[in-house]
Amino acid sequence: MTTPLLEMHGIVKSFPGVRALDGVDLDVRAGEVHCLLGQNGAGKSTLIKVLAGAHQPDAGRITWRGEPVSLSTPQAAMSLGIATIYQELDLVAGLTVADNIFLGREFSRLGLTRPAEGNRAATALLTRLGHPEIRPTAEVGSLPAAAQQMVSIARALSQDAKLIIMDEPSAVLDNEEVERLFAVMRDLTADDVAVVYISHRLEEIRQVGDRITVLKDGRTVATGLPARETPTREVITLMTGRDIEYVFPERRARPAQDEAPLLEVEGLGLRGSFADVTFTVRAGEVVGLAGLVGSGRSEILETVYGARRAGAGTVRVAGRRLRPGDVAAAVAAGVGLAPEERKSQALLLGESVYRNISISSLARFARGGFLSGGSEKAAAREQVAALDVRPADVDREVRTLSGGNQQKVVLARWLLRDCRVLLLDEPTRGVDVGARSEIYALIRDLADRGVAVVVVSSEIPEVLGLADRVLVIGDGRVLAAEPAGALDEHRVLDLVMEDAAAHGGAAHAPYEGDVA
Template sequence: MTAPRLRMTGVRKSYGPTAALRGVDLELRPGEVHALVGENGAGKSTLMKVLSGAEEPGAGTMDLDGAAYRPTGPQTARERGVAMIYQELAVCPDLTVAGNVLLGLEATRFGFLRKAVDRERVAAALAQLGHPEISPDAPVSALAPAARQVVEIARALVSDVKVLVLDEPTSALTQEDAARLFALVKRLKGQGVTVVYISHFLEEIEAVADRFTVLRDGQAVGGGRVGEVSRDRIVELMVGRTGTEHYPRVPHAIGTPVLELADLRGEELPDGVGLVLRRGEILGIAGIVGSGRTELLRAVYGLDPVRAGRVTVGAHSGARFTPAERIAQGVGMVSEDRKTEGLALDLSIADNLTLSRLDATAGFLARARLRTAVGDLLRRFGVRYRDAGQAVGELSGGNQQKVALARLFHQRADVLLLDEPTKGVDVGSKADIYRQIGAAAAEGKAVLVVSSYLPELFGVCDTLAVMCRGKLTAPRPVTEWTPEAVIAAATGA
């Protein structure tokens, strides 16, 4: 067996009384892709921050290529060949590609920059990654998210990377860009680089990883070779219980129409959409990125202008309404962009839950009622939090998303517009969110779900429609669709 590239033994890390890592052992081999999986809050990011020098361990040892390894910061980690690419890319948009790749790593001679040598280093790194089309002189602000990710990886290559950590690398990528990333990861593996791949998507792990380790509550609870352990078993390891339902179903009945769209047209997208959504119905919308799914929800909610057509919600019918008017009409929306639109991260959990409906008596806030309502909703959604005054940005992604969805319940919305409701959410939190979507339908609410994840749409929805170039197919019962038919409709085939 190949000698380990890196070995972590008994690694511990605590923040005050909270133990984030409880004696984790991890072994990485040269030229392998090792997946690190677990629910939000399991300790994955903390462990990788220790590895990359961003956090100092409270106890434990690390060895890199047989020598003791204890970085004092990210820069010393990079000097030893360990680099981490975070989900939120750390690029300088006002610098060029070369400026980002070489920041702090510039070649010098007698105190002068060797610009020609540096440009060759950047071009060679980009070519090695299979992206010679990216110009070293291009401003990073002009690049797509996938190209910016390549720039960060090129920076790691220039510093002679041995261990590269990718944290949720496909969260901002299209399917096409994700496929390119997988090919890039395999190319790095072939060059002997060890890649640690963190993802919530098991199908991604199956596509790209050789081995996996599961973290739960700050401990490594299992692992093995990818393909030799079933998905169900991996999920059981992640959530700590057997028999977990991936898509729990709550019985509900479909009733009368509550939202109707007639020839709805935005400035560009959507393009003449007609739709009827009924009480107690969960209607899914599939489609590729750029098909107009998000634009459709934003137009219905009043966030984007409507050029023509009509939206009818109960007794209210017309083309142009503001979000405030929609809220008053019983429409609520969860944006796919949780960090900038879905939540006010610096505000408290309680504020985020209640801002769309402030309970008041004679003009004064009914604080006791609000506290009770907030506590009830947080318990209902299973949110893990310290106290309701805690900033919502301090919560894990799954708990943040639960707060965003719970806000619509406090708002008493009858129509829920959910755009990628489980994006960046762990398996256990996904099941909780699916259960609450089913509960909303059981309460007579109408739910419109946009998702790029077909198993989610098939597992949760009653009816399904597919969007392509701004146009929407007629909704049909989900049992009448196949994944192949959805893909064909989404791609215009």
């Protein structure tokens, strides 16, 4: 057997109060896609940061092509040909696409930079990725999340990498973009480049993976498993330590059709994003928005919430019209939003769990002009217990929690606020299979308490499994509105593709910035 490209043996890494890695083993062969699986908190992120040179292990050894190496810095890892694409992209928003791809490795001659050469090279890389429409001169911060992901992948390709680590790369991509990504990965592995692939979507592992390593509680519980032959039930059991039926909560009786809607959206429009969107949600009902990335789903939620100012139409909660573009008015009326990018848009990562829960309800805890920390913490503990946030330490910095538990903290904030309308954008993005089941149950429980819930998800089966009714969104328009039981994944995709064909593929216009 040939020597593995990379071997990690007995890797240990501790932080104050926690041992994140407790003797992890991993070997990766040239030309393979090695899938690294585990629940949030299993140690995957710490392991790839060790491999990327961002963390130094306390014990263990690493070999590269059979030779011991010390990955003391990210530069040391990159010099060997190890490139990392993190889930939270590390791009510089104010720089252009080309500048980000070649940051620190700019094209120059005689001390003068040559931006035209960088632009041409960036275009070639993005064309290889199937995205020639992303302009090298566009500011990265103005691009949609999916386009930013492609820029990050292009940067890794530009480094002549021998091993590329991809952490949840498909989380912000639509089905077509995922297929393009997989085609690029196949091209890379055909050239003997290795890929370490992290994803919570187990169906992707079957499509693109060669072997699997599973982590649990900072330890390797299985390694070298064949990706296509290992049963899903076995993988889930290894990840969680128990059998989990990947099912959605049972739907209760739907609200009566003659019951007054709690949320009414009529003729809502946002220039350049969507137009003439109309729907209602009754108390106790879950309405799902299904469609591809870039279809306008997230923008609809943000406009209902007031984070974007509508150019047309109205939003009413319990019959009361909300002022366009006024988040405070929406929150006062009982509307809550759990956004897609929870780390950058919903959480104060450096603050405690209790402050993140209480932040939208601070007036409740004011005493004589001062906040009562004791009352804040007591209220937060009730929510932490009710939602089973782990660990149940309200003083802990929220950044230290897993993705699933961070999402529970966002939900706890709106539960504490007693919101009547809850808007959920990609509620299980970056959440492992065990925590997904818990979040599904929480969403159904909220509806059973009388909350009107709107869910956006890129995973069509998730929308169909959670929602009572589904709106299919394509190119900023409502293509269909049906009971969830009347739709299946193929029907939803057919509607979206038929619409894209009828409108000349407008969704693939060049990314030049925020069209709104």
